[in-house]
Amino acid sequence: MLYKQTQHKVLPKKILARRIFFIIIGSILMGIGIEEFLVPNQILDGGIVGISIILSHLLHVKLGYFIFLLNIPFFYIGYKQIGKTFAFSTLLGISVLSATTIFLHDFPVFTNDLLLATVFGGIILGVGVGMVLRFGGSLDGTEILALLFSKKCPFSVGEIIMFFNVFIFISAGFIFSWNRAMYSLIAYFIAFKAIDIVMAGLDESKSAWIISDHADLIGETILARLGRGVTYLKGEGAYTGENKKVIFCIINRLEEAKLKTIIEELDPSSFLAIANIAEVRGGRFKKKDIH
Template identity: 45%
Template sequence: MILKRVLGIFIGAVIVALSINSLIIPNKIADGGVTGIAIILHYLFNWPISITVFLLNIPLFIIGWKLVGRSFLLYSIFGVSALSLALDITGNIPCLTNDALLAAIFGGVISGIGMGFIFRSRGSLGGTDILAVFFSRTTSFSVGQILLGIDAVIFLIAAILFRPEMAMYAVIYMFIATKVIDLVQEGMNHLKSVIVITEQPQAIAQDIMEKLDRGVTLFKASGAYSGEDKDVIYCIISRTQLSQIKEIIHRRDQKAFLAISEVPEVVGEGFSSWKGH
């Protein structure tokens, strides 16, 4: 299990480093967090990004020693070390494109895949995540708000010191990377959760189990306005089964109340395994 996590973090760090060295740096696109600061310092003073990333994270690891779990911190230290090493090893990789927009788009895709591997392995690249936790405990702002504020400041500095387009492309890069991270962690096969309030719970539940081969949970509820007892069905289905379950419910009870929502991931019997989580 530990070896699998370490390998996942290392592979993710290499992928992120390839994106930065082949697309982001050659096209002078900013990045968020500590990596973004290191890139700006590289543009200003030609400091090696690999060493700068590692050095900038040292005080943050000291701050984070008591703030976050030690296991998470140790994996974060490994992640930063792996990224620094990968940035150094891939430093001479050729630029894939001189089109800044293409670089921002495909850099976001590649970096998102790499960071998705890291997060799936329950690691991180340290950096401003730790700083955000620290300030969230000493201010009224949330971790997400602080991270957004830090990245906004970094992009603003890049726009002032270099050119506004650098920050604009950085926003595209970060947006795409965030979406791809979610895709890597959650997968493309989003499921649907279905809640049905009906007067025919047993018949509908039986049809779902027999025709869709899905488990069903039944529970009691009461209407807040009417005070009447209600029978509620809950189940998880795939997208392809959505029309089938609507047909089952409509045929059994045309007055049924149906609510459907997205479920990014389901772990348990009939779905994905707990292995790797």
């Protein structure tokens, strides 16, 4: 029975169709950001795409071919390291991205202004990548490569990706120009922040932990004035040995100030810790109507 439960389950058709739809849309957006904003202005992205842009410029071959060919080894690695669903999602995303860049290669560009191309290219690219990542795929083999290297060297995945991209941007300085390399770095930073926004969502959920001698009153007030459910946990002070009731709840960024006001009104001496969380699913965390 346990063996059957741990096997991979086929995704329901509705969820699979939704995943495919958003991976395709995200890949098209990345292709637009690259081919209509960045590449015509000699601005690079990081990772395998950045290397593909350099090779395309030097060899005068359409970018999409390099993006697809250079990512082929990572389909297999992704399949072995992460799973079949991830590998096929990545294959779909890379295929659509490659086809989009090939299709848009001869289209008129949106702008030749370097600043506008950097900002809007970075935003569109980041939104596209974030969308694909959020729905289980990838558009670049750099992360998979970094995952493999991190197992054999003392550097983290993030540090390896950073070293890899620094090398690409330095290469861009020699091949294009140093101001193009600096614009590329700005575009990369903008794309990185856009990915964060798409991955975390605009709601920006936060977890709140409250320790107070008036936990019941605070919990009832949060429920009544914020419409948020709370969970009571049992805690014990390590120094005093006293039993404490801990309140746990989920809020969004718009409710953070109101929560602090409630705490300040009811128990200014209480302990409050608030942290960002990436995702909330299930349970009874859905906001209730405020009466």
